[in-house]
Amino acid sequence: MRLASPSPLTRHILVLGLALGAFTAQAAAPRSDVPGAKDHPVLQRFSGSLLVGYAQQDWEQRQFPDAKGAAKDDNRFANPITVEGKVTRLFYLAPLGKSPLEVFRNYQQALQAAGFKTTWSCETEAQGCARAYFALDGYERAKGMRWAEGDLPGIDAEHKGSSWNLEMSLSFEQGRMLVGTLSSGGRSLQLLLYTSVADNAHTGRTATYIEIIEPRSMPIGQVTVDAKALSQGLQAEGRIALYGLLFDTGKTELKPESQAQLDQMVAVLRTPPTLKVLIVGHTDNVGTIDANLALSQGRAQAVLAALVQKGIAASRLQARGIASFAPLASNASEEGRGRNRRVEMVLQ
Structure with missing residues (x-):
């Protein structure tokens, strides 16, 4: 029997359920990058961050929002565009005490200085950031990613000894998104960046998800005509x-x-x-x-x-x-x- 794919809201509930299941388990935060992972050559990480989630595919297709951003009446991108090419997905944890705003502004300024052309961005719920969070669909984006060891421990007195799952621990709390293009080596790369509180305020961490698509043709010569x-x-x-x-x-x-x-x-x-x-x-x-x-x-x-x-x-x-x-x-x-x-x- 074929089961229907879960909706974005259902997926979010499933992720929350997994997080609650891990709530009582004590675990240490990640201490190092995912083995074999590295920053993308066009964009270095926020200082002191750990690269805790990583995936790269030589050729795949992804969906990004266009200039209309998130739909006004639904948790989806208003007019998603499909981009094909080499896909790099990166998930960072910033150092303790660094706010989502500080992390976002640093990435934003660095990209603008490099000639980044913004297609769409949001910084508030009124601008569609909460809907963009659901449209981002962490359930799908996390597929195939490798993760560092560790979880997200609570840091305040009330939640000492508690922890939450690390994997795709974005949230709509203080969420901000930036989407656009960046020229590099004669090519126009597509880039999506989303920062937010890492799961919830009790972790004291900021999470950043970045997706970079390098347009290229699908590798050919892999099928022989008989x-x-x-x-x-x-x-x-x-x-x-x-x-x-x-x-x-x-x-x-x-x-x-x-x-x-x-x-x-x-x-x-x-x-x-x-x-x-x-x-x-x-x-x-x-x-x-x-x-x-x-x-x-x-x-x-x-x-x-x-x-x-x-x-x-x-x-x-x-x-x-x-x-x-x-x-x-x-x-x-x-x-x-x-x-x-x-x-x-x-x-x-």
Whole structure:
């Protein structure tokens, strides 16, 4: 039986339930970062903080609010935008005594000094920060994160000996959110930052959650087109794009990981043995036309040579490079450029 996904409010109640379950257990606060975790290169931590939650994925998609921020009548983002790329998620605990406002202002000023462009921000409940807290959905954002050892002990006399769970211990108390873009290395990174009291006022701590998305194309070459699909594609369309033929940037030498795709191409060319094809190299629009013509031609010739080495007669093959003259997608995005960098088999 498939269960329905819990609502943001239900998830928050579940998190509170877990926290209450741990309320009577004495535990020490974290004393060190998550092993193997590190600050993102574009943004260093608030001084003295510990990086207690960490996750990084080479390619994933996340949802950020746009300029409308949180919806006025619901605990969600008014118009969420989907961003794809390399995702880094970081969860920090500031030193005891540091307020959410102090932490937030320091991050805000550092980002602005680096050229950060704000898409949306909030600092009060009237501006939508409480709704943004629920829209942030800690239940989902915490998936796959690694956590430091420790909990959030109570620090006041009344709650000495009590503690609360560390994991995703954000709250809507003194919550503030900042969302926008930051240029780095010629790319525009998407960044979301949320600071608040860590779970409740009894912990005396400030929690900061940061999510940074580096737009990039999904890693390609991880799926090989088999001989049957190759044959069907050639018969139906007269051509087929092969992303399992891999090259280093700006190079014409086939990488070893290309062998599986080459073997499937050979299987197609052996049945029937009279089949003739063009091997056509394509590039994105980065660089000059002349350089890309040479690069695409060199890659096509490298594939032809590899097929000949595997026993296919050279008379059945022709190599052509056409640079960026036949794109499959817009070159305005990294994802589009990734689709355009390819080698195709084309029926003669």
